[in-house]
Amino acid sequence: MIAEIISIGDELLIGQVINTNASRIAQQLHDIGISVRHIRAIPDDSQEIRSALDEAFARAEVILVTGGLGPTKDDITKHTLCEYFGSSLIFHEPSHALIKKLFASRGLEETELNRKQAEIPDNCTPLLNHHGTAPGLWFEKEGKILVSLPGVPYEMEAMMQQDVLPRLSIRGNDQVVAHKTVLTQGIGESFLTVMIREWEDNLPPHVKLAYLPQPGIVRLRLTAFADTREKAMEEIDRQIETLRGLIPDMIFGFGNDTLEEIAGRMLKEKKLTVCTAESCTGGYLAHLITSVPGASEYFLGSVVAYANQAKIDLLGVSDVTLKQHGAVSEATVKAMAEGALKRFGADYALAVSGVAGPDGGTPEKPVGTVWIALAAPGKTEAQKFRFGEHRGRNIRRATLSALNMLRLAVLDSR
Amino acid sequence: MIAEIISIGDELLIGQVINTNASRIAQQLHDIGISVRHIRAIPDDSQEIRSALDEAFARAEVILVTGGLGPTKDDITKHTLCEYFGSSLIFHEPSHALIKKLFASRGLEETELNRKQAEIPDNCTPLLNHHGTAPGLWFEKEGKILVSLPGVPYEMEAMMQQDVLPRLSIRGNDQVVAHKTVLTQGIGESFLTVMIREWEDNLPPHVKLAYLPQPGIVRLRLTAFADTREKAMEEIDRQIETLRGLIPDMIFGFGNDTLEEIAGRMLKEKKLTVCTAESCTGGYLAHLITSVPGASEYFLGSVVAYANQAKIDLLGVSDVTLKQHGAVSEATVKAMAEGALKRFGADYALAVSGVAGPDGGTPEKPVGTVWIALAAPGKTEAQKFRFGEHRGRNIRRATLSALNMLRLAVLDSR
Numbered sequence: 001m002i003a004e005i006i007s008i009g010d011e012l013l014i015g016q017v018i019n020t021n022a023s024r025i026a027q028q029l030h031d032i033g034i035s036v037r038h039i040r041a042i043p044d045d046s047q048e049i050r051s052a053l054d055e056a057f058a059r060a061e062v063i064l065v066t067g068g069l070g071p072t073k074d075d076i077t078k079h080t081l082c083e084y085f086g087s088s089l090i091f092h093e094p095s096h097a098l099i100k101k102l103f104a105s106r107g108l109e110e111t112e113l114n115r116k117q118a119e120i121p122d123n124c125t126p127l128l129n130h131h132g133t134a135p136g137l138w139f140e141k142e143g144k145i146l147v148s149l150p151g152v153p154y155e156m157e158a159m160m161q162q163d164v165l166p167r168l169s170i171r172g173n174d175q176v177v178a179h180k181t182v183l184t185q186g187i188g189e190s191f192l193t194v195m196i197r198e199w200e201d202n203l204p205p206h207v208k209l210a211y212l213p214q215p216g217i218v219r220l221r222l223t224a225f226a227d228t229r230e231k232a233m234e235e236i237d238r239q240i241e242t243l244r245g246l247i248p249d250m251i252f253g254f255g256n257d258t259l260e261e262i263a264g265r266m267l268k269e270k271k272l273t274v275c276t277a278e279s280c281t282g283g284y285l286a287h288l289i290t291s292v293p294g295a296s297e298y299f300l301g302s303v304v305a306y307a308n309q310a311k312i313d314l315l316g317v318s319d320v321t322l323k324q325h326g327a328v329s330e331a332t333v334k335a336m337a338e339g340a341l342k343r344f345g346a347d348y349a350l351a352v353s354g355v356a357g358p359d360g361g362t363p364e365k366p367v368g369t370v371w372i373a374l375a376a377p378g379k380t381e382a383q384k385f386r387f388g389e390h391r392g393r394n395i396r397r398a399t400l401s402a403l404n405m406l407r408l409a410v411l412d413s414r
Numbered sequence: 415m416i417a418e419i420i421s422i423g424d425e426l427l428i429g430q431v432i433n434t435n436a437s438r439i440a441q442q443l444h445d446i447g448i449s450v451r452h453i454r455a456i457p458d459d460s461q462e463i464r465s466a467l468d469e470a471f472a473r474a475e476v477i478l479v480t481g482g483l484g485p486t487k488d489d490i491t492k493h494t495l496c497e498y499f500g501s502s503l504i505f506h507e508p509s510h511a512l513i514k515k516l517f518a519s520r521g522l523e524e525t526e527l528n529r530k531q532a533e534i535p536d537n538c539t540p541l542l543n544h545h546g547t548a549p550g551l552w553f554e555k556e557g558k559i560l561v562s563l564p565g566v567p568y569e570m571e572a573m574m575q576q577d578v579l580p581r582l583s584i585r586g587n588d589q590v591v592a593h594k595t596v597l598t599q600g601i602g603e604s605f606l607t608v609m610i611r612e613w614e615d616n617l618p619p620h621v622k623l624a625y626l627p628q629p630g631i632v633r634l635r636l637t638a639f640a641d642t643r644e645k646a647m648e649e650i651d652r653q654i655e656t657l658r659g660l661i662p663d664m665i666f667g668f669g670n671d672t673l674e675e676i677a678g679r680m681l682k683e684k685k686l687t688v689c690t691a692e693s694c695t696g697g698y699l700a701h702l703i704t705s706v707p708g709a710s711e712y713f714l715g716s717v718v719a720y721a722n723q724a725k726i727d728l729l730g731v732s733d734v735t736l737k738q739h740g741a742v743s744e745a746t747v748k749a750m751a752e753g754a755l756k757r758f759g760a761d762y763a764l765a766v767s768g769v770a771g772p773d774g775g776t777p778e779k780p781v782g783t784v785w786i787a788l789a790a791p792g793k794t795e796a797q798k799f800r801f802g803e804h805r806g807r808n809i810r811r812a813t814l815s816a817l818n819m820l821r822l823a824v825l826d827s828r
Contacts, residue, residue: 013450041436190547221425299720302697345723393568
């Protein structure tokens with residue numbers, strides 16, 4: 001089945017909102033074997049919506065529309081769909097019950113505008129919204145399907161999981177394609193491609209490779225085509241085994257794995273704990289670790305010692321070390337890690353100190369210079385990195401490098 | 415001028431990469447008065463690329479293409495454009511010099527694949543890439559413009575700033591439209607719309623309003639049309655003055671302002687400092703504060719006291735308080751704030767303790783319950799919030815609410 005995604009909203013075309021919905025829907029359709037060939041963003045304009053619907057019905061069998069279902073005046077999708085499908089509005093009591101419940105759970109009364117959101121076109125199947133006020137709308141026309149979903153990402157997400165994907169899955173599908181993405185940390189795209197060139201050149205024609213670089217991480221997406229999904233996955237796994245022999249330390253996970261999840265899972269399995277001491281990463285390392293549900297089982301805490309006095313008072317770094325070596329140095333970052341290890345009583349402590357930029361660089365320690373230390377009882381190691389000039393990317397790359405140091409250490413432990 | 419953005423890459427259609435480039439380009443074109451009417455994502459397939467180019471040339475005057483210019487095999491954009499515009503490849507020495515320089519700055523030798531990236535179509539104007547290896551390509555055909563840019567966001571961004579926007583700006587423009595976005599914190603969309611309904615209903619026809627909600631923040635975008643940009647902006651500013659009278663405390667900024675920037679700027683101006691003590695936000699509050707360049711002038715640090723023992727050891731919360739009231743309580747969060755204030759010697763300390771979820775909720779303190787305290791010497795206040803069920807959004811909403819408490823306190827100070 002071929003699908004098309006139409007995202008409606010002026011805010012997308014003036015760049016005020018990033019279209020995360022389209023990516024998420026594309027990913028979910030892809031996972032059940034439906035190929036998205038086009039994603040479009042169009043304005044809140046009924047003429048543009050109608051043209052986009054005509055074009056989509058001409059080339060796709062499933063059309064997913066998001067946006068424009070809100071309670072406010074600028075939301076015109078529902079009325080435009082009514083005209084397009086020749087519908088009248090009827091009041092949908094189950095949707096209204098959910099709207100009232102949502103308001104009650106926040107201790108509030110529903111507004112008249114929200115009550116109107118329970119009105120739906122009479123020739124569609126409504127999809128219940130358990131997380132917001134606008135129901136989804138499922139239309140069918142000449143064997144093709146159009147689904148209109150709210151633009152609020154978590155409302156859309158819940159409706160996809162609960163209704164749209166289960167209903168679409170049972171429609172069957174003739175195309176069998178499988179993907180797997182290998183995640184690598186610590187090497188740039190150009191160097192990686194040279195290291196794995198021979199393997200890449202020898203891939204069979206029904207297996208494709210794509211490089212997806214991000215700051216600090218290069219993802220390798222393998223795509224295979226076969227009679228069955230199982231055969232396609234087998235082929236991919238065979239290729240990945242060969243790849244793993246070429247770059248064993250760099251592969252940290254697959255698909256949507258993150259370094260913080262992988263490292264966290266390993267700590268949990270081995271019943272080990274970690275804490276962090278952060279200067280230039282400013283709490284981002286602790287944030288990534290704690291973004292994983294259940295992180296409290298292995299994460300004890302962090303000292304973000306941004307000011308030098310905090311490095312002395314809260315981590316016990318000596319005044320002399322700071323004066324002699326500076327905050328961005330092997331001696332300081334090791335002292336930070338050891339100080340955190342002791343104060344939190346953890347099995348591991350990660351410490352990061354560097355020049356994130358844009359200011360603070362010197363000829364000896366230019367912007368992008370970062371020291372990372374990993375301390376365990378009786379053993380502290382430190383590594384120097386040289387990242388780029390961009391503050392946000394330096395923070396991100398330093399954090400990922402620290403997590404990878406932790407991952408490799410936990411992998412080797414016991 | 416009407417523009418269209420074409421984003422090329424299979425990774426966009428299987429939802430592996432979010433199309434941030436299209437949003438950013440749309441925003442930048444919009445700012446110089448160029449209207450983007452369509453954004454499309456299409457696969458790495460030369461037939462699809464050619465069809466998309468035909469359709470775009472039929473309805474737009476400026477076409478921005480991103481992606482597919484990398485050094486690896488799956489990058490086919492340059493060769494497809496060569497066929498489309500009937501070009502031959504020639505070697506571009508200035509681009510090659512930049513490639514060599516980039517590798518040298520990292521202490522590396524260029525690879526043969528990267529050297530080939532300096533080959534450009536002979537009938538385009540190359541745009542130098544100072545941050546990566548693929549030059550941009552500027553084509554003109556029958557008075558229309560096509561620009562092909564790399565898909566790596568910061569390379570694209572630099573090329574837009576340095577070459578594309580300056581060149582497009584001087585092409586002139588007949589449509590005059592202005593936008594301004596008002597940022598509000600602390601009230602949901604449905605309640606806000608009721609509070610400002612009369613104002614909204616009385617907006618003149620040449621002024622439009624759109625609601626752009628996000629977890630914790632509702633943005634109101636005002637759009638005005640006029641003979642000149644100045645007149646349109648004047649009209650918008652007049653409307654915002656009226657709006658400000660209706661919701662004075664909720665408006666924290668405009669456009670791309672962030673609460674962390676606004677609060678940071680105010681602290682800097684008043685020469686005040688802040689520190690944080692975080693439990694459920696896990697370092698995200700410190701991270702947002704330190705994501706602002708120059709934050710070291712007013713941010714001293716944070717204690718992320720995830721484990722209860724860390725609340726005792728590092729923040730001086732008493733064992734008795736924790737036992738009697740629990741970690742998520744007014745007494746604990748106030749003690750955390752006061753402990754941080756003392757240890758960092760700051761003018762303000764923000765503390766956050768709550769149940770981020772998905773686990774840890776109880777009937778008395780369900781997931782989403784969050785206490786936030788703000789301490790200043792001699793004065794500590796605390797507020798209880800009830801957010802939702804989603805871990806990531808609870809962390810984000812708690813952090814934004816804390817920043818807004820800080821902003822209002824600094825605003826009132828002295």
